Amino acid sequence: MSKSNKEVPKLKLNQGWNYAPAPESASHVKLKDKYDLFIGGQFVKPTSGKYFDTINPANEEKIAKVAEANTADVDKAVKAARTAYDKVWKKMPPKERGKYIYRIARLIQERAREFAVIESMDGGKPIKEARDVDVPLVANHFFYYAGWADKLQYAFPNRIPQPLGVAGQIIPWNFPLLMAAWKIAPALACGNTVVLKPAETTPLTALKLAELIQESGLPEGVVNIITGFGETGAAIVNHPGIDKIAFTGSTDVGKIIQKAVAGTNKKVTLELGGKAANIIFDDAPIDQAVEGIINGIYFNQGHVCCAGSRLFVQESVYEEVIQKLKDRIETLIVGDPMDKNTDIGAINSRQQLDNINKYLKIGADEGAEMYQSSCNLPGKGFFCKPTIFTNVAQSSRIAQEEIFGPVLTVQTFRTDDEVIEKANNTPFGLSAGVWTDKGSKIFNLTTKMRAGVVWANTYNKFDPTAPFGGYKESGFGREGGLHGLSAYLKV
Ligand code: NAI
Ligand code: MG
Numbered sequence: 001m002s003k004s005n006k007e008v009p010k011l012k013l014n015q016g017w018n019y020a021p022a023p024e025s026a027s028h029v030k031l032k033d034k035y036d037l038f039i040g041g042q043f044v045k046p047t048s049g050k051y052f053d054t055i056n057p058a059n060e061e062k063i064a065k066v067a068e069a070n071t072a073d074v075d076k077a078v079k080a081a082r083t084a085y086d087k088v089w090k091k092m093p094p095k096e097r098g099k100y101i102y103r104i105a106r107l108i109q110e111r112a113r114e115f116a117v118i119e120s121m122d123g124g125k126p127i128k129e130a131r132d133v134d135v136p137l138v139a140n141h142f143f144y145y146a147g148w149a150d151k152l153q154y155a156f157p158n159r160i161p162q163p164l165g166v167a168g169q170i171i172p173w174n175f176p177l178l179m180a181a182w183k184i185a186p187a188l189a190c191g192n193t194v195v196l197k198p199a200e201t202t203p204l205t206a207l208k209l210a211e212l213i214q215e216s217g218l219p220e221g222v223v224n225i226i227t228g229f230g231e232t233g234a235a236i237v238n239h240p241g242i243d244k245i246a247f248t249g250s251t252d253v254g255k256i257i258q259k260a261v262a263g264t265n266k267k268v269t270l271e272l273g274g275k276a277a278n279i280i281f282d283d284a285p286i287d288q289a290v291e292g293i294i295n296g297i298y299f300n301q302g303h304v305c306c307a308g309s310r311l312f313v314q315e316s317v318y319e320e321v322i323q324k325l326k327d328r329i330e331t332l333i334v335g336d337p338m339d340k341n342t343d344i345g346a347i348n349s350r351q352q353l354d355n356i357n358k359y360l361k362i363g364a365d366e367g368a369e370m371y372q373s374s375c376n377l378p379g380k381g382f383f384c385k386p387t388i389f390t391n392v393a394q395s396s397r398i399a400q401e402e403i404f405g406p407v408l409t410v411q412t413f414r415t416d417d418e419v420i421e422k423a424n425n426t427p428f429g430l431s432a433g434v435w436t437d438k439g440s441k442i443f444n445l446t447t448k449m450r451a452g453v454v455w456a457n458t459y460n461k462f463d464p465t466a467p468f469g470g471y472k473e474s475g476f477g478r479e480g481g482l483h484g485l486s487a488y489l490k491v
Contacts, residue, residue, distance in 0.1 A: 019333065022340040024127045029117050031204070034065040037073055037227065038210035040080035041220025047072040052229075054203055057124040058337050058346040058381040066203045069226040074195070074235040077224040081166040081193040082241055084221030090163055090191050092219075098149030101188055103216045105142035108135070111212065115205055119177055120337045122204040124346030124382070125300050127338050137462060138181040141480075144464035145185035148485060152190065155482050161489040163191030164267060165243035168236040170257075171206075172249040173199035173348050174303035174404075180206050182479050183246050184223060190488035192244070195224045195236055199249075201349045203227045234260070242266060246487065248305075251402070251428075251473050269477025269487045271305065271469060273402040274430035277423035278308030278459060279413075279445065282317045284435035288457065290324045293408070296433060296459035298332060298344055298386050302406040303352075305474075306431035308459055310399060311410045312419050318412050322390065325408075329373045329386040336378065344406055347382040356384050356405030363389045363398040368409070394422055402428070416441065420448045429471030433459045452478070 034051060036043040046067035053062045069077070089097070108115065115138070116131040125134070152161045167187045171179035176198055187194050198206035210225040226232065230253070237245055237260050247257050248271040261268050278296050280289045296308025313321045337345030347353040364370055372385040384405055392399050392409040399409045413419035423432060432451040434442055446454045452470040455461060462468070467483035469475065477487050 019341045021336075023336065024117060024120070024338050024340055026117050026121065026338070029114050031064055031118065035067060035203070035207045035227070037067045037069050037077070038207070038214070038223075038225040039073070039077045039221075040224065041214060043210075044076075046070065052200065054122055054201065056121050056381075057201075057348055058378070060380055060382075063122060064204065066207070066227045069197075069228040069232045069235075071235045073226060074232065074239055077195045077226050078166060078168075078236075078239050078241040080221035081195050081224055084219055085163075085165055085193040088219045089188075089193050089222050094150040094152065094191070097188065097191065098146045100216065100218050101142055101146035101149060101185060104213060104218070105139050105146060107212050107216055108139045108142060112136070112139070115177060115208060117338070118208060119205050120345070123173060123176055123202045124337050124348050125303075126342040126345040128340055128342070129300060134175060134178050137464070138177050141178070141181040141464045142185045145189040145484075148186075149189040152485065152489070155485055156489070156491045159491045161190070161485075161491045164488060164490060165192060166241060167192045167194050167244045167246060167488065168239065168242040169194060169196040169246045170233045170236060170249065171196065171198055173202040174300065174305070176202035177205040177209065179248055180209055182248075182484075186479070186484045187246075187488050188222065190485055192488050193222045195226065195242070197226055197228060197233050197236060200227070200229045237261065244268065244488065247271070254475060267487075269469075269479070270475035271477070271479060272473060272475040273404075273428055274305045274307065274470065274474050275310055275400065275402055275426045275428045276306055276308050276431045276433065276451065277310045277312055277419075277449075278433040279312045279419055279423060279435065280314060280317065280321055281434075281436035281438075281441060282314040283437040284317075284457070285437070286317060286320060286324065289435040290321065290328055292433060292435060292457070292459040293325060294328055294332070297408045298329070298406045299460055301344055301347055301384070303348060303404055304460065306453065306460065307404075308433050309403060309408060310423070310426075311408055312413050312423060313410060314419075315412045315414055322388075322410065325388060326371060329388065332373060332375070332386050334373070334375045334377065334383060334385060344386060347384050347405065350382055352404065353382040353384060356403060356407065359398055359401070359403045359405070359407060360387065363392075363396070363407075363409075366393070366396045366398065368392045368396060368398060394425060400426060416444060420445060424448075424450050427473040430469075430474035431455070
């Protein structure tokens, strides 16, 4: 196996190759100039008459105007959802509910390309990820929960599971359509109706989903999709007609929501930030582990709550791992998200890029050593080079705070106990990765790590059947799998 001070051969990947541009066509995409609010099965104008722009973060060009919902619009949407719940959805035989959800899943598959392109344009993620990861998972999620709709009594034996009522759902910009699916599919399968708000920088795939839902013939008001900023989200949280809040986003807003619902009867699930440890033991298959590290942090520009942003490498393989990592990031293609070769697309917004750059400066000021790939960034749009920080102190802010960008911090360790302590020494606890040849090490770590998900010899793998969620400041409640059902039921 790999030993410490041997000469590390330089990786000869595709360094120096020049890829011809391979842009995905957007000619099949139908987008309107202006989007209204989807309430009660219709697109309706916002009460305020106000609209805001959603832009393409890869070129800073406006894509469309989107309605800004105020409290009056939120009230309308909640009332539409309540009427649909009382009059139609909760009374409908579960088997029939399931058929509607299956239909939505099939329609998404039919239009997968269009959804993938819009996701990439509006959010900045590489088309190959939108196409191969996000959209297939979205369809799978609807298929999976459609199957549960008429089998809830088997999920909860000897109980009579009942829906909660109207769910208010607020989602972020890192996986816009996938988060909409994670929220909507289980809610509907359990017999709830929904008011969903996508993030202000990535509203378009949710609005396209609204069009698809309208075409699917889903009874009006069962799903309402309204757009706006934090204030719109707060109006959903504070509306007395809401029975459940499901939120994914920043820990700061999660805390505000938790306070707002305290003392009410609203149920709440929060999926918040992360600062996941990715742990490489010296007996790990190093080349695979390097790929896992790359996938763990640079996937989706590091806009992933479970990103493996803190790397822990056992001392004896440190030099080898770092050299291979540096060689590997040199080969990553950063640029146009619509190009099929692109590995790292655009940072979602100027605000997020500023935030990442702030942490790059903090890291340098704290005395960590920064390494970036030598790639050229496009002149326009929001981009960040893949970055590695070595010589990072456990107490440094770049090792403690969520950066949410393509930025990896590296620390070393000698023993299992040491790495478990270091890995757990964070306010978060969403996920972790372990790379080793030994099953016993995996079991030891998975039982001692305070993380909702622990991947062994892989990273960032998702499946609708597997529950996902965190400990501590990463939130509470689980989404996905059978566990994801109980978030939308009284049992
Ligand atoms: P954010 O938490 O402000 O936004 C997420 C969603 O919450 C958006 O739809 C937003 O409109 C809504 N929102 C904002 N304020 C609200 C309020 N008071 N009440 C109800 N809804 C509200 O996240 P932001 O500002 O976009 O990102 C900041 C940081 O949060 C990122 O740098 C990252 O560290 C973290 N984040 C984590 C995510 C995750 O998946 N866990 C996703 C997005 C951001
Ligand atoms: Mg946008």
